Amino acid sequence: MPTPSKRKPNLLAKETSPYLLQHAYNPVEWYPWSDLAFEKARNEQKPIFLSVGYSTCHWCHVMERESFENDAIAELLNRSFVPVKVDREERPDIDKLYMTYVQSLTGGGGWPMSVWLTSDLEPFYGGTYFPPKDRYGRPGFLSLLLSIEQAWKDDRNRLLSVAAGMSTRLETLSLHKPDEVPVDKGVFDLAAKTFAEMFDKENGGFGNAPKFPQPSILEFLLTYSYYTGNQEALEMVLFTIRKMAAGGIHDQLSIKNHGGGGFARYSTDERWHVPHFEKMLYDNAQLVVVAIEAYQITGKNLYADLADDILNYVLCDMTDNDGGFYSAEDADSFPDKTSNIKNEGAFYVWSRKEIAEVLDPLETNIFCFIYGVENNGNVLDDPHVEFTGQNILFIKNTPTVAAEKFSIPLATIDKLMVEAQKKLFHARHKRPRPHLDDKILTSWNGLMISALSKASSAFQNQHYLDAALKAAEFILENLYNGSEGRLLRRYRKGRAGIEGKADDYAFFIQGLIDLYEASSEHRYLNHAIKLMEKQVALFFDDKSGGFFNAASDDPSIPIRMKEDYDGAEPSPNSINALSLYRLADMTGREDLRETADKTIAYFSKALNESGRPLPFMLKATMLPLYGTRQIMLTGHRQSETMKSFENTLGGMYLPDTFIVHASDSHAENHPFLKKVISQTAGTAAYVCAHQTCSLPVSESKSLEELLRKTKPSMKK
Template identity: 45%
Template sequence: MEIKEGPKHNRLINEKSPYLLQHAYNPVDWFPWSDEAFDIAKRNNKPIFLSIGYSTCHWCHVMERESFEDDEVAAILNEHYIAIKVDREERPDVDHLYMAVCQAMTGQGGWPLTVVMTPDKKPFFAGTYYPKNRKYGRYGLMDVLPQLAEKWQEDADRIREIGDQVMEDTTGRLIEHRQGGEVSEQLLDQAFDQYKKQFDPENGGFGSQPKFPTSHNLSFLLRYYHRTGNVQALEMVEQTLDTMHRGGIYDHIGFGFARYSVDAKWLVPHFEKMLYDNALLAMTYIEAYQVTAKERYAEVAEQIFTYVLRDMTDAGGAFYSAEDADSEGVEGKFYVWQPDEVVHILGAEEGDWYNEVYDITEQGNFEGRNIPNRIGPTLEQVAERKQMPLDALKRRFEVSRTKLFAEREQRIHPGKDDKILTSWNGLMIAALSKAAKALDQPAYAEAAARAADFLLVHLRREDGRLLARYRDGEAAYPGYVDDYAFLVWGLIELYEATFELRYLQEAVKLNADMLRYFWDDDKGGLFFYGSDAEQLPTRSKEIYDGAMPSGNSAAALNLLRLSRLTYDAKLAQKADEQLQAFAGAVAHYPTGHALFLMALDFAFGESSEIVLAGDLADEHTQEMLRAVRSVFLPNSLVILHPPGEAGEEVRSLLPLVQDKRLLGGRATAYVCRDFACLAPTGDVEELEDLLNEH
């Protein structure tokens, strides 16, 4: 993390957020979001200049260099405004509200987010990036700030009326997105038809450019294929996963995916790497491996975990948030190459070959330099042309990659946002747990457990209230619905990976807390922030599954899974209410709600509970378990019923296991579908046959 020190710091010097600390030596007299800032604004009758961003945001860096480090801009802000800086990843509640304002006022949004508002938080101007002076067809801050200050001085009452109207309109839009209705299986078919229309048959993915991975779209399509057998759904998934991995959006030297591609071919990434993207993508590649048995999908997931465990893991076991797009003030500098660099490192023969296969040329593919990619021939085609076995080719390129990685490590690295977010960690816990199961890799479950234990100890208050952010020894901010929903998701997956009952017990407890703090007793669904948190001018509910899925969608799936696991009729009722609360909004635009659709698929599809009675240390139990985990069963729940006292504890939480015990003294599997259990079996092949019947 780079902090540009100056002669004098502002109030942000006392913050923990890497993003806020980046601005601690700006000449702008920044405040963090606080009662102090709004009280001073009211006393001095000044409008608020609100700037929202995050530490790895390229255009946030640009706006800081151009404007917030500039004395002229700072002088205007300091004289006429109270300037507040917000890290959107610490305060997503503030970001969600004012992003909705920006979209309502301008028809678009993004970061940095720029809002000017009254001292009582009512916005009257909004936009995104502004240069210092007019350019790119955009007004500059030196145009906007004096005009707004003058209008405020001339007629603050009229400005307040505008702010009231903007908030009223924004609240109306947010309520409109909460449309309830009756859920229907037809939504799944409608979504598939929309995905077909949006699919890019040449490059994979959906739409044109920029392209976001949005891997939950692909996870839904895998479930649709599993449900219907429609091969086109699987083809869309495979083409997208393959083209994304071959593109420059994937880091072929150090692994991991960038946030999105600016072009349709997945070539040029926006170079920042986010924890949540890599967690979600790892899950989808794991599921694709389960569906297709193609090793390349497992390899990509394992490479993602190599990156995360190597570069994004705290000493305590939790995961950092992101890595920057910029290094040395230049976007992508850390990641790009010239042909002669590669030849110097690898030697002439290997270097020329690597350059050929990874599209590293004299003219370059990105601003005169090169992003390694394999958008051209596949490795299979290269192996055939070179008359080499594919495995030998992969080993040869791995030797080259290792050398290039070692050399790249000597470069100045992009900044790392080392704060720990509960929500994003929940997603990575889920991903590692899924991989531990599917790939039979206990080390992944161990990594997931370390992260979960860290969160459960360090990101909870003494009263059990979950907190959202940890950094530098401090946990802060009452957790949002995403924190609860994603961590519960991760804990359910972790239970199935380890069968440590305490993780499922924590999931049940946190889910109950989530309903207590966030549930809307009037219209159903979950508000974004809790009833005990700071109350903003309007309280929103998020259901859109964009680059990251919504907490409401994850909660719907969690409620369904926990109700089936615990036989809790109240949770089942809440799951129904959760689906109905957003059915109208989802029906309006099904493809914008992929995780919600997965919850619908679970609710309407054939779900199963698989109880394995046996000792986890027993080899036959392990064989049965491997049989269960090798199959793609998206709507299944797997429970271990161990013998002895441990079994009594399981029975107290999960009534389903009550009469399911070892038969003949050996591990026995009970497969239950749609609330009816099939005949138990202790035979692995017979179990495999039962699992493949759907």
């Protein structure tokens, strides 16, 4: 087989996506998603083979190695199909459309996704990963291609009929308006009960292996506990965070200002021990927020330290020099610099022998005791061959237990472990790093801007605020067309492109609102308002409610869908509902509130049935039912009183409360705010609800007492 360097590149070599570029030297003659590919399919009367994945996807790499690098399979694909590659992270709208089809066909989904289409982009067969030959209970890819090739020759009309029928079903689903039903307190109680039944009382988290962090569920439960006083909901979250933080899913090697740490995508077992080692920006951004909220509720440094750990990873290992944040790090890497075969987790796993070569004997014994390192490896019950004899670091014993076992003072244990961490971190740094997906996505950067903004307020940390400001300016400068008011989705190596999708607008708007609250810079609130107006114009379904995932004037997608699931990322509909209510309160604009109400109404039936698919939307739905508060801060931000106010607010968990930074120059569009400012002298804080404001307070202690007294309750 020719090496990639000796092969002629296919059309993907001209693309920007790291995922597409990974396939640029396959013998498969790949096309990007484009009119050129569709025209070829029409002219040559061939079906399209659509392969969707992303650059840090382990099984995508496996299918490439087994099938797309196979000359016989490539010859068949090139002869009888038009092969098209799509990066799901660049085109979530395409991914959503055909994943909906695959899930309806097979009952499941995942990546790589494989779908066969007509030249009109109508699907007639699909699945996920296919091995080259029959195994794992799956049909072999080669035999499947031969079968489809023959069916296209012998029974094309039937396949076209199947495809047309499925396309009609997808379009009907896209335009379907569910019945609207009332949403009341019982919806939240039912969802909390559902999650309690799913809760793993031994290991934390929800459901069985594979186990995902599911931050949207955690955020809902924290909010539910806040409004209702339900301690079980709070304890489920805190227990899950602690278990995850101690597990192998959490990278246990990190050094402040050097990197490491953060969380992997998910755990292959129910104990959080054996991760799927890829690290995603969106997971880590959301987990920062959950950790901050746990800290605000409990005051325990464990949760603050965890948020700092994740942010240290992102700022050191995932940040572009210009301020944007990269997308992901791969699960696979070379075991050493002489190897030409990547292994999953090779960068992260250790044998005890390797640890002993780096640490002195006492450090080795204590480190291995604390982090669960065994002589024969601690992954003996995992089917991954590459983990044989290897250890995935997790916190098996606390330093306090180690101090008792080794009869050494706790302070000495702590000091030894700091030094051991440094030695092992630097030893690991010499290994080949996993592939870095260095594209910068507007949507995921929005999530990280939110995380940094919240962290800057909770910890009064200027470094975090500066990073959030720099990232926001990067997006506004490189991925925002001010004259048209539109966002682009992706930036990489100086090239911006792809029209923004609903999640780009939703997540970035949320980030701008959070940044406004943290910085008091009104320009970010103004940008948020303008982008929300543009998003409503481009994506909102005014007839039925809810936001489509692609713009109304986007010709590159045959059917627009609505994201109806808070999964690894929250649905743009859920984020938008929350942001619309926030903006409505901040600006007094009832049109924004009505758009939020229509969005909730569209999903009301799904929320009433269990709420399980949309936990973040449940969080948003609590706002109109329980009520909200605005805190208006007037005066100079640099004054000691204002700093005291901000310190108090940053330390409190207030999901019902929004901050408005008031000054004469920014009140012209808000009559109520203008009136408040005109009656205020000096630095003061007001707590406002239902168009009624408290008397101003000038001490942070008084503000805290006022907030505790005015906590909303369920409207009758």
